[in-house]
Amino acid sequence: MxxxxxxxxxHGIHHRVPALAECLSALRxxxxxxxxxxxMPAQRREELVLAAYEAMANSVEHAYRDATGGILDLRASHxxxxxxxVTVTDYGSWKPPTTSGGIRGRGVPLMRALxxxxxxxxxxxxxxxxxxxxxxxxxxxxx
Amino acid sequence: MADSEHTTADTARTPTGTVALEQRERAxxxxxxxxxxxxxxxxxxxxxxxxxxxxxxxxxxxxxxVEFLASAGMATLVKTHRQVxxxxxxxxxxxxxxxxxxxxxxxLTEELAVFPTLAAALAEE
Numbered sequence: 001m002x003x004x005x006x007x008x009x010x011h012g013i014h015h016r017v018p019a020l021a022e023c024l025s026a027l028r029x030x031x032x033x034x035x036x037x038x039x040m041p042a043q044r045r046e047e048l049v050l051a052a053y054e055a056m057a058n059s060v061e062h063a064y065r066d067a068t069g070g071i072l073d074l075r076a077s078h079x080x081x082x083x084x085x086v087t088v089t090d091y092g093s094w095k096p097p098t099t100s101g102g103i104r105g106r107g108v109p110l111m112r113a114l115x116x117x118x119x120x121x122x123x124x125x126x127x128x129x130x131x132x133x134x135x136x137x138x139x140x141x142x143x
Numbered sequence: 144m145a146d147s148e149h150t151t152a153d154t155a156r157t158p159t160g161t162v163a164l165e166q167r168e169r170a171x172x173x174x175x176x177x178x179x180x181x182x183x184x185x186x187x188x189x190x191x192x193x194x195x196x197x198x199x200x201x202x203x204x205x206x207x208x209v210e211f212l213a214s215a216g217m218a219t220l221v222k223t224h225r226q227v228x229x230x231x232x233x234x235x236x237x238x239x240x241x242x243x244x245x246x247x248x249x250x251l252t253e254e255l256a257v258f259p260t261l262a263a264a265l266a267e268e
Contacts, residue, residue: 025180060181102221
């Protein structure tokens with residue numbers, strides 16, 4: 001973990017974990033703590049944590065389907081202008097999920113609805129999902 | 144399923160969530176607590192299958208105690224909703240930011256029968 005407490009620079013965290021479902025709740029809690037520390041309002045925090053989780057769950061489920069030992073990188077940072085950025089990176093080869101007749105596939109639409117902006121970049125080397133939230137102003141933690 | 148399990152709750156646990164199956168008179172209630180995520184969703188599906196073997200008129204999935212609802216959990220809600228054999232019904236209890244809001248965002252409130260309390264979900268059969 002790599003957290004800077006200098007208010008004039010980027011504050012950030014970085015966690016690297018195996019791309020396994022059971023590793024994700026610890027990351028969820030880490031994001032919860034970090035967004036609370038930076039004073040993000042409660043509802044936006046919940047949106048961020050859920051959106052980040054969806055990106056991570058997608059990596060767990062789709063990135064390393066034919067292999068084991070895959071890695072997932074979670075990064076979160078914010079800048080003095082109030083933009084919060086979360087990136088989720090895997091190094092697998094994404095395989096599109098089989099169609100499920102409307103049962104699955106809500107993760108990406110959910111991320112789009114929860115984040116102010118989303119960018120998904122897929123290459124042969126892996127996938128990075130970048131989610132951003134623009135807070136109108138930095139406020140002290142609210143209940 | 145042995146008779147001794149008839150009146151006790153069957154429970155599944157992960158480090159961050161639980162599902163408990165309770166049999167009521169004509170309804171089977173699946174109470175979920177904690178995080179309904181990628182790890183707990185399959186447990187909910189398994190206990191739902193067990194609930195169906197009780198041949199209830201109504202299955203209720205109660206998310207009142209859920210503090211985190213991911214799309215994996217929502218996929219399970221849709222799957223179970225479609226698997227309930229007519230004329231039996233499935234009702235979901237969801238309220239507030241943790242559970243109702245994700246269902247609204249994904250428009251699942253239009254596909255599922257969602258109630259604000261367990262009592263309300265049980266009252267309509």
